Amino acid sequence: MTFINSAITGSPQPAFAARVASVGGSPVRDILAVTARPEVVNFAGGLPAPGLFDSEGVAAAFHAVLTGAARQALQYSTTEGEPGLRAALADRTSVRGLATDADDLLVTTGSQQALSLLATALLDAGDTVLVESPCYLAALQVFGFSGARIVPVPGDADGIDPDALEELVVGERPKLLYTVPTFQNPTGRTLPADRRAAVARVAARHGLWIVEDDPYGELRFEGERVPWISSYEDAGDRSVLLGSFSKVMAPGLRLGWLRAPAALRRACAVAKQAADLHTPTVNQLAAARYLADRDLDGHVARVAAAYRERRDAMLAGLPDALPEGSDWNRPEGGMFLWARLPEAYDTTALLPRVVEQDVAYVPGAPFYAGAPDRSTMRLCFVTHTPEEIAEGLRRLGTALD
Incomplete structure (x- = not known):
């Protein structure tokens, strides 16, 4: 049996299950912990807009x-x-x-x-x-x-x-x-x-x-x-x-x-x-x-209308924010947009520099079960207002320049 050391008692402890070591944590959760500061425009989390909750x-x-x-x-x-x-x-x-x-x-x-x-x-x-x-x-x-x-x-x-x-x-x-x-x-x-x-x-x-x-x-x-x-x-x-x-x-x-x-x-x-x-x-x-x-369908329609404005704000700002040669899609709904930078870019390696500009995304690599495309990123467009999205994309463009 494999043991690990205990800093408390000095005696060995039985090892954790192998699956704990083989399956990593969530990079999304890790990024959210790093970017929890209120000044960060966070495109990383899949977080619904809290201001639109029917509280x-x-x-x-x-x-x-x-x-x-x-x-x-x-x-x-x-x-x-x-x-x-x-x-x-x-x-x-x-x-x-x-x-x-x-x-x-x-x-x-x-x-x-x-x-x-x-x-x-x-x-x-x-x-x-x-x-x-x-x-x-x-x-x-x-x-x-x-x-x-x-x-x-x-x-x-x-x-x-x-x-x-x-x-x-x-x-x-x-x-x-x-x-x-x-x-x-x-x-x-x-x-x-x-x-x-x-x-x-x-x-x-x-x-x-x-x-x-x-x-x-x-x-x-x-x-x-x-x-x-x-x-x-x-x-x-x-x-x-x-x-x-x-x-x-x-x-x-x-x-x-x-x-x-x-x-x-x-x-x-x-x-x-x-x-x-x-x-x-x-x-x-x-x-x-x-x-x-309550009318949940009516509430969802109002939320979707707001999310459409936010998607459009992100689509409008991406040409100036991302390097020449990048491409991205135009989703008909939901919360996410997928972007691909030129092949030379590694979005995982770039993320620390981007976070320094108080903006964040999720690198695409962790979403792949096979060989990843390291030039990709996921951008969530629903959490922030159109004005905040425009500012976040300005910061992203500065970091990627």
Whole structure:
């Protein structure tokens, strides 16, 4: 057995699990800790704009619950989630094109927990997981902790290539594909409908689980809504859809959910019992009350309108901020924009110099499961006002000059 030294007692301690050493921390969280000073214009975090929270509505919902149903709100709840909240979520999902009953859903402590539960229920050490390239960083962490072998699927500006996906499925025999097909984190891109249908067909032919993460889909600024992959018939019995209130209501509520076939949902419920028994009752009841008393769709529309202005402010400032030869995309919604500098630039190496100018981004390299493109960066455009964005891009241009 390997031991580590104890500075307190002088005697050796048993070593940590190997997975702790093999899976690193989140660079996003590390950057946020370094750039927490109020003078920093922070394009690094995936933080919704706090000034746009409906704090009055959320406070009223909590007040109503704690004055009218305190005994229930402060008590243990079922692992699956409060029936009233699950019914409301099922209605919202059905209206958006995927017929859903309350019993199809499991409420989770943020959609991040849903990913962890799925990894527990589906993956053994050594199993293969397919991901987008680049991929949501915290998903890479979850799959890494499970001991999975993570393989990126080639793609382009529109997302994963279904032909490349099928070739990998045949050759690698993966357990699942993880995807954020709408306003993807980190790139902001959206997978077109024809590719979604093709992905569903690949899953049907080869017995592949599709884990479809949709935290940003309601934040559309322009263009037509694209159906969930889970709504295609070929994906019906092999897809999991994840949702969250973090980006449309408030991340501090830590409320997410997963929609999955019955057997997998039950397995996730067992995993959740071992993790935290249930998601906080008071938060669930307050969210259900908010949905009953307030117009969440109207609130989301107002937030999306503000986010569109902020996206446009960032797009307007990037030509002067980034070096000649850079390129970037124009997302139709969500929170993120993906930029690529000329090949000679390494955005990880440049970051300390950029932070000295009181501005920050996230280097692109940590988002890659395979060989990274070190000239890339993720920019979050929603946290700051258009004026602050313009100033932040001015500072970024100074640092990169």
